[in-house]
Every structure is written in structure tokens, then in C-alpha cells.
Amino acid sequence: MEIRTRYAPSPTGPFHLGGARTALFNLLFAKPPAGKFILRIEDTDKARSLEQYEKSITNGLSWLGINWGEFYRQSERIEIHKKYLKKLIDSGNAYLSKESKGERSEVIRFKNPKKRVEFEDIVRGKIEFDTSDLGDFVVAKSLDEPLYHLAVVVDDAEMKISHVIRGEDHISNTPRQILLQSALTFPQPIYAHLPLILGPDRSKLSKRHSAESVEEYKNQGYLPEALYNFLALLGWHPEGDKEVMSKDELFKSFSLERVGKAGAIFDNKKMDWMNGEYIREKDNKALLEIASPFLPIEFFESGLDNEKIIALEKPRLKKLSELPNKVQYFYEAPKYDKNLLVWKQMVTSEVLEALNKIKKLVEDVSAGGFDKERLESIFLKAIGEGDKGRILWPFRVALTGRKVSPGPFEIAEILGKEESLRRIDFALNITSYKV
């Protein structure tokens, strides 16, 4: 049997993490090209479905690298649904029902045989329902407006979906759908209900957790590969202890048997770590390219070696959106309080002395050989056995204006001799200025 899975979102809100994870598991299980992964937009509710949300879903999936094969829009398949609705009525399994409450005076209801339904769920085992308490549920608003349960059942059958992999919130929909399948004599797909991804408050991820939309993660500078990897690990675990896994490894080891049953909170701290892992794996050129949308024009017009700057910040980067602030001092001379130049208990005269020494050392390096190795050897030799902080701290602060940054030699190399000296002079100036 060919494996055919589908992700069937309704475009009624921004694409969020839960949807992304469901789509990912469907893809990972189908393992194209061996199996097929299908995208089906469930937009039968015309009032709530919005084109912008469909875009949000398709853009989000593409960005993540979750690529679908066949694509369907349920609203374009109403004729097919109607055909089966008619069949249902003709066979006596559905009927026109007069209503006393609700929007309409007439809807179409399914004639519930009121039997026990049980099905085998790959992740949960046997699940049983007594469908009599479901009643004669509505399958269409009218002859021309089939509703969700009917549309899903018809489309899954028509598209020959072999495995329905979806969120746990659909468990209670399953008995209704099984009833419809048997009334329509459709084969029953294999079901797998995934545990839900929970918000920090332990409730199901929904519109109100707006920060959990995929686009939000993209905008904050998370890498798609990192999110992909992280999402795969929510509710699923490989056999070994390895967690940072390439798409290839994920495809090879994924199985529904190793999907867990309990809901999982999305841990942003661990996501940050995972993102950092992927950022560090990137080579500088590639990283600069994906980071460029986050950086201001001044960064590129500075004439400095952008790749080297990125390389310097790489180990302390959790997400790309932190970058502009981190690299600002490269293209903009820093402003800072002169007290920042003070290392430990140094007094002003000692700071001045250190700064002058730094200036002298920098001046003596020829502009041609102005690189970090040379600077380092010269400084270390000059400092000798002394406290390195007395020289290196003021040096680094003079260059960056910051308490926290990469080392002074690397920064000086990128800034160049002239600019480095200019900044040292500035430090000298503010320190010697008498109030």
C-alpha cells in the first residue's frame, strides 16, 4: 500500500507551531518520494477562511522546508462533496431535518446508527466510543453546503489517504468520521493522534498565544533548520541520545511508534539553544547572507569586513534579531561613560597611564601588519607578568564602549589602525577632562 498523508489546516488564523509540527510529522512519516505528502486547505467555512491565512500557512511551510506534493483547496471540491451528500440521503443515511433553533429552519443530519465504534490509534492503541451520545449530527447546512466531517471523510477517501496524522484535539471527531466512512463504504484510514503542543500555561496552542506563530519565529531570527529539528523532537524521540539531527537523519529514524502520548510545552530556552547550535554550524559567508535582512544599511556601508564581524559574534548569538545591537559599535563610534574604562580599583591617573601605553603600542604596529596575532603578541609581551585586565579592559572598552564584547585584538584588526587610534584618543579625552 502506498503511504499517503496529508496536512489539512483551515486558514482561519496565522500558521502556528502546532500546525507546523503536525505537518512535519506527516512529511517525516510519508518520506517522499517513497510516500506522498499532501497539503489540503480546509476552507469550507467561507466566513472565517481568509486568503492571508492560507498564505501564512504556505509561506510558513515553505520557509521551514516542509514541501508538499499535491495541493487541494476544499472550497474547490464542493461538487464532489455534494455528490456524496446526495448518496448519503439517497441511501437513507442522512435526511433533511426541520429545526426550531439555529440560523436555518432546515439542515441535513446524519442518521446515526448509534453503535459502538472502536479504532486502533498508532500512538494510543485502542480507543472506544459509544456514538449514541453523538446524536444525529449535522453534515450539511443545505444540499449545497456540506460541512467539515463530510468533506474530510470524502476527501480523505478520494485522495486515498492511508494515514491520518493529526492533533489529539481530533480524537473525538474520529468516531463521527468513521460512521460516515462506513455509511459511504469508504475504507478506513489508519489513525495517529499526536499529543498537543502546549503554551506556557499548559493549554492548547491557539490564536491567543500570538507569539507562537511560525512567522514570529522567522522574524525573530530563528533558522528554519533549527525550528524543524526542534519541532521534530516535540512528542517524538529517536532511539539514541542524539538531538541535533539533520533532516536526513530525521527522515531515516522517524517512526510513529516512538511518538509520545502526553502534551508538551514548547520550551523557548531550549529552542534558543538549538538555534545557537545551527547558527554556529553555519559558515560565515552563509550566516552573513541570512543575517543581512536583520542588519541596517550602515553596517554594509561601513567598509569594514562584514564576514569577520559576523564570525566574531557567532558564538554568542541566539537569534539573528540580536545582531544589530551587538555589532552597532563597529560602524558607529561608541558613546559611553568614562567610568566604564576603569578596571577594578584603578584611579584616573592609572587609567590615563594605561590608555597612553595602549596608544603607544598601537601606534608602533605598522598599518600593513595590523592583525590580531601581531597585536596580541605585542600587547602580551608589553604586559608581561602583570594583571592583563589593567591594559586589556580599557583597551576593549575604548574600542567598543561596552562592558561585554569580543576581545580587543580581533576588534582592533577589523576597525583598522586609524580608527582604533581615534577611539583610544577619545577615551583619553574623556578621562582627562576635568569637571
Added chain:
RNA sequence: GCCCCUGUCGUCUAGCCUGGUCCAGGACGCAUGGUUCUCAUCCAUGUAACCCGGGUUCAAAUCCCGGCGGGGGCGCCA
């Protein structure tokens, strides 16, 4: 209220099916120490959990029963 699902460190989880190798393993986080100033990276060490109560058994995180907790569903939405 009714129905369904679920319960291992703060978080993600391994182990549970096929009881002993688990005084419970890994990862994130956190803490401490090391690595040419700071921060980060890297390395090392530490921190912390089987929801509760019975039962079965020589032996239970693992099997059975009962509680309790958490979540989801009960639309002329999907």
C-alpha cells in the same frame, strides 16, 4: 455536567509493551570550576523526577485496582 485522552527532574524526554542490569539515563536550564581582560563558545563537575494509595510478586517507574491532577472534545466551525 457528559465523553475521550493523559500523568518520569523546572522544561523536552529515555526506560514501561517483554518486572530485576534504574538508589532512574540524556538534553535544555541553573550552579560551580577550568580555558591568555569582560561576555559568549568549549571542557569538567554538580543540581533535580518515577502524582498518591492499595494490591500482585522474592522483586514494580514498569503489571492490576482505586483515587487525584492536567489536557482535549461536546457548533447549522475546522
